[in-house]
Amino acid sequence: SGSVASLTTSLAEDPELARIYREGLIDLSALSDADRYRFDAIAMQNFGAACTIYHLWQAGALLPALWEFRHRGMLWSTRQQGMREWWREWRNTFDEAFRNYVDSLIREGEAAE
Numbered sequence: 001s002g003s004v005a006s007l008t009t010s011l012a013e014d015p016e017l018a019r020i021y022r023e024g025l026i027d028l029s030a031l032s033d034a035d036r037y038r039f040d041a042i043a044m045q046n047f048g049a050a051c052t053i054y055h056l057w058q059a060g061a062l063l064p065a066l067w068e069f070r071h072r073g074m075l076w077s078t079r080q081q082g083m084r085e086w087w088r089e090w091r092n093t094f095d096e097a098f099r100n101y102v103d104s105l106i107r108e109g110e111a112a113e
Contacts, residue, residue, distance in 0.1 A: 007045050017042070025080040043086045044093075050074055051098045058097070078105040 011018045017038065024031050024039035031039055053070045056062040077083050084106055091099050 007042065007049075011042075023082075024086070025082040028082045028085045039082075040086070040090070043083065044090065046077065047087075047090070047094065047102075050102075051094055054098050054101055074102070074105055075109070078102060079109040 011021055020031065020035045020038050021042050024035070024043075028036065028039065050070060050073075053062065053067065057067040057070075078087070087102060087106065091102065094102075
């Protein structure tokens with residue numbers, strides 16, 4: 001997805017944005033208000049793209065390899081404590097099917113810990 005590629009490029013090119021993302025993944029409460037705003041934007045872009053890809057997969061309009069790549073990225077994201085905290089705050093922004101998918105990833109990750 002272009003949105004994911006854009007996010008990855010931004011994180012690679014902007015050390016401050018990368019710092020915010022890294023710290024937010026560990027502990028959202030450690031971020032300043034300004035940094036939290038930027039983290040929220042990063043996470044929303046990431047999960048918004050994932051939601052689109054999820055629905056393309058569900059509709060049979062995505063190659064399995066592309067879905068598997070994105071799914072593995074979501075597995076990683078949902079195992080980060082800060083991202084789990086973010087999801088609890090923002091999950092109702094997304095449709096029920098995608099919420100169920102992400103919630104299942106979180107439960108799977110918590111069971112594996």
